[in-house]
Amino acid sequence: MSKSENLLAVIHLSATAVYVVVGNVVSETDIRIKGVGEIPTEDFQQGQIKHFDRLKSSIRQAIIQAEEMANCRIHSVWLTLSTPELLSSNGFGAVDIEQGVVETQHIVKALSLAKASVLPNTHYLMHHCQQGIFLDNKEQMVDDAIGMYANKVTVMYHLMMMPVSSRQNIQKLIQACDISIDHMLFDAVSSAEYSLMPEEREQGVCLIDIGASSTSVCVYRENKLIFTHCIPEGGNKVTMDISADLNLTMMEAEKLKIQRGTVDTRDVDPTRFETFPRVGMADEATISMLQLAQIIEARYIEIYRIIFQKLADEGLMDYLQRGVILTGGGSQVRGMVRFSKRLLEMPVVMSNPHDAITAYTHFGDDDKVKELNLRVSQRALQTAYGALLYSQSEQFKHSEKSSPEALEINKPNKFSTFKHNLSNFFKSII
Structure with a gap:
């Protein structure tokens, strides 16, 4: 990746094709698509790898296409996919604050406690979204509690999990293409980042x-x-x-x-x-x-x-x-x-199309710019574009404050009681 530009790469594995996009992130409201790769394949169906070598070849070809268009090298990616194996749950972690000031370690511990309450030992936490934070017994949630005074912090999460074996197969597949996974996203969340106002x-x-x-x-x-x-x-x-x-x-x-x-x-x-x-x-x-x-x-x-x-x-x-x-x-x-x-x-x-996604225009190559302008409006790429948008979102920034690597936890539990008032819903979980 270029040192002078903030470039991010996304791979979207779908049932019909492998899509790779490279975006130049200028700001959260200005992401310029610099490279696109698309290779048709039916080797990834319902979240499962149907043929490892063929799918690996398709990913490599799509990466090469995107690299050549963007004039860069891809070393790591955000990966977005769907799987009917998805197991999801709302959970929370409550942590006592001994020194009276919320620190990053407390938020990290809250996620580990939330995972412990809902994550079976057969599953891996592929993606989590922080919903909000309660300080002590206050009724209103805050988005960021670090540095605030409290005796107890309770962090609410939506947790998305997939079987460990499936995650390992995906990891092996991407590593076989000589790249690493920075983050893995459930594709509906990527699509939502692109599609929802x-x-x-x-x-x-x-x-x-x-x-x-x-x-x-x-x-x-x-x-x-x-x-x-x-x-x-x-x-x-x-x-x-x-x-x-x-x-x-x-x-x-x-x-x-x-x-x-x-x-x-x-x-x-x-x-x-x-x-x-x-x-x-x-x-x-x-x-x-x-x-x-x-x-x-x-x-x-x-x-x-x-x-x-x-x-x-x-x-x-x-x-x-x-x-x-x-x-x-x-x-x-x-x-x-x-x-x-x-x-x-x-x-x-x-x-509808998202205003923040535009074509990179500083190539000095009119044909390349024309192709990218067409690609920007291509519906099949919206999920990949959504992952770029998500990488700059407040949701991701808040969630990342909880995010060390997954711990070994195995206590299943699921919260599914909803009430009309969302704050009451969260309080009812606690």
Whole structure:
């Protein structure tokens, strides 16, 4: 990495490609994309490595692409991914302050206590977000307590965990590419950093990132991450349904979904049939557009059913004043916003580009700048861009004050009782 610029690199492992981005971080509101690498691959599905050597090769190729475009060398990365193996929980650590002044060691100890209360010995803490800090018995939380006077400090966290074996496999994979992992992020949090506006986080919102092999979810309220989840359902399941029901190959089904599919059956004329060319066959298939829409609709109804049953079980439905923000490739099917609003009976919008992400322009190469300008608006890269934004966020800065390497802890516990008032929710945990 260049010594004269603050460059950060991100790898996003998805079910369809490996994405690598290099950003020149000027400030938290000004990140200029200097390099992008993208290599299609299906060797990372639902958080699992399907073929180690092929995936390693894809990562290396994507890194080389980004390095050559950015004219730098990547030695370490922020890694963002989704996995249905995700185990998440809200927890806390309470520490007595003997000298009466909160120090960094107390905040670090609080995280170790929080992990001890919720982290099974089979799991690794991949990502944590500090929610706030209570001093003594005060009702209001603070974001940063270091240097403040108190007899007791209680730090609230949202903890995201994955199986130790899965974490070890990921670590081995990235190290095999001759780079190290600085931080690992759950991709819904990365996407949220890119997609959510401050007022949405404050008032209460659910981000749903529909990928190819999985769908990641997170909920924010009062600017705090309070829930994360990942399910093994995504756009590939839609394609599989079309393939099975219409007797098409997966490639044909994917093409049909993209070119002619919609999830909003109300927009389809029930008498409309279209011919569709078959690969390697003389005869074309005749497809009912209503049947196609019904197949797509049924799978998205199931995805939403699973998500919102989980949200209801966790007592979060009353928290979603701003409704749902959709992102991810699987959300790009036609009619998605209209369908979702009607089904969920709440506000639903698609994520928008983030103003802080722009193209680096000081190359002296117009073609490279033109390509980067196109890449900046590419939806598939939003999660990687979100990781760059997260690296500069107040959330990360506060959370880092708790962050030595994970300790050996094994006492499982889970907090899932939510109340309408978020401060009461945190107090109820304590």
